[in-house]
Amino acid sequence: MLIDTFGRVHNNLRISVTDRCNLRCTYCMPEDVTFLDRAELLSFEEMATVVRVAVGQGINKVRLTGGEPLLRRDLPKLVEQLVTIEGLIDIGLTTNAVLLAQQAQALKDAGLTRLNISLDTLDEDRFEQLTRRKALGPVLEGIAEAQRVGFTNIKINAVAIRGMIEHDAAPLAHYCRDRGIELRFIEYMPIGAEEWERNKLFAAHEILELLESQVAPLRPASNFDPNAPATEFEYLDGRGTVGIIASVTRPFCTKCNRLRLTAEGKLRNCLFSLNEIDIKPLLRRQPMEEELIVAALQDCVRSKWEGHEINSAKFIKPLRTMHSIGG
Numbered sequence: 001m002l003i004d005t006f007g008r009v010h011n012n013l014r015i016s017v018t019d020r021c022n023l024r025c026t027y028c029m030p031e032d033v034t035f036l037d038r039a040e041l042l043s044f045e046e047m048a049t050v051v052r053v054a055v056g057q058g059i060n061k062v063r064l065t066g067g068e069p070l071l072r073r074d075l076p077k078l079v080e081q082l083v084t085i086e087g088l089i090d091i092g093l094t095t096n097a098v099l100l101a102q103q104a105q106a107l108k109d110a111g112l113t114r115l116n117i118s119l120d121t122l123d124e125d126r127f128e129q130l131t132r133r134k135a136l137g138p139v140l141e142g143i144a145e146a147q148r149v150g151f152t153n154i155k156i157n158a159v160a161i162r163g164m165i166e167h168d169a170a171p172l173a174h175y176c177r178d179r180g181i182e183l184r185f186i187e188y189m190p191i192g193a194e195e196w197e198r199n200k201l202f203a204a205h206e207i208l209e210l211l212e213s214q215v216a217p218l219r220p221a222s223n224f225d226p227n228a229p230a231t232e233f234e235y236l237d238g239r240g241t242v243g244i245i246a247s248v249t250r251p252f253c254t255k256c257n258r259l260r261l262t263a264e265g266k267l268r269n270c271l272f273s274l275n276e277i278d279i280k281p282l283l284r285r286q287p288m289e290e291e292l293i294v295a296a297l298q299d300c301v302r303s304k305w306e307g308h309e310i311n312s313a314k315f316i317k318p319l320r321t322m323h324s325i326g327g
Helices: 044-055 075-083 100-110 124-131 136-148 165-179 204-214 290-302
Strands: 012-016 061-065 090-095 114-118 154-160 182-187 218-220 231-235 241-245 258-261 266-268
Touching: 012 044, 044 075, 044 290, 061 075, 075 090, 075 100, 100 136, 114 136, 124 136, 136 154, 154 165, 165 182, 165 204, 182 204, 204 218, 204 241, 258 290, 266 290
Parallel strands: 012 061, 012 258, 061 090, 090 114, 114 154, 154 182, 182 241
Antiparallel strands: 218 231, 231 241, 258 266
C-alpha cells in the first residue's frame, strides 16, 4: 500500500490528460497562457501503464482531469484502456461540460462511471465574468445529455466566491434538486493565476446558512465517505444532498488519500505541493523498469507533508496554476 509518514493510505489517483482549456476561469488560470506542446504530454498508453502499476500499490480509484479533459482527442479510448485494469473499481471525470453533449454517449459506452461538472452560476452574465467566455448554454446541454445517456452519478462543483455565490447558491441548489444531481461547494482557494484575496472567501458555515435560509433545512448525511474531501449534508425533505469542500476553513489534510499525475508526467502528492517527481523519463526508458515507477510512487507518497498550511505564515502559493496541475 502507498502509506505516508503520517499513516495516510492512498488509493485515489488524479490524472490530468491535458493542460489546455476552452474556458479561462479567473480563479484557475490567466487569460493568456502558453500551453504544453502536444509532444510533451504522456500518451494514453503511458497513463494506463502508470495506473496499472499504481493499482498494484493499492490505488483503486482514478479521476481524469485537465485543463479540460474533453479537449484531449479520443479520450474514450483512454477510458477503455483503464476499465480493463483489474482492481480499478472507479473511473471518474472532471469537466466543464462545454463539449460534453457531443461526447457523453461515447464516454458512457467506454465505461466511465462518474462525472464531476464545474459550474459556478446559472446566470449568463456572471458565467461570462467568471469564465471569460460565453458558454453557459453548451454546459447545460452537456449536463442534460449526460443524464439522457444514463449517467446517474453526477456532481456539480461550484466555487464559492464572496460577491458571487450569494446570488448563485440557491438557483444552483434548486437546479440540482430538480434533477437529482448532488451539488458541491468548494471554498475559494489560493491556487489561481491572480493574487488570492482572502476577503473573497465564503466559508463553509456561511454556505450552509445561505442554503438553509434560501432553499431548505439541512442535516449531516448519514452515509458518506469519511475520506472524501466533501462534508456531506442532506435536505430534511429528502430532495437531494449537498457537499462542502472546506479546504481553507476546515482542511481535510489529515485524511487525504490522493496523489496526482500531471499531463506531462509529474507526480504530485498535494494540490499545493512545491515538489514533483518526473516519471516520464522512466516510462520512456527501453526497456521500461516497472520497479522504478513503483519506487517513484512510494517516494512521492512518503514525502507528503502533514498539510498545506494555508492558514499559517508558512504557506507558499505554488507556481503552477490549477489548469496545469489537474482539478
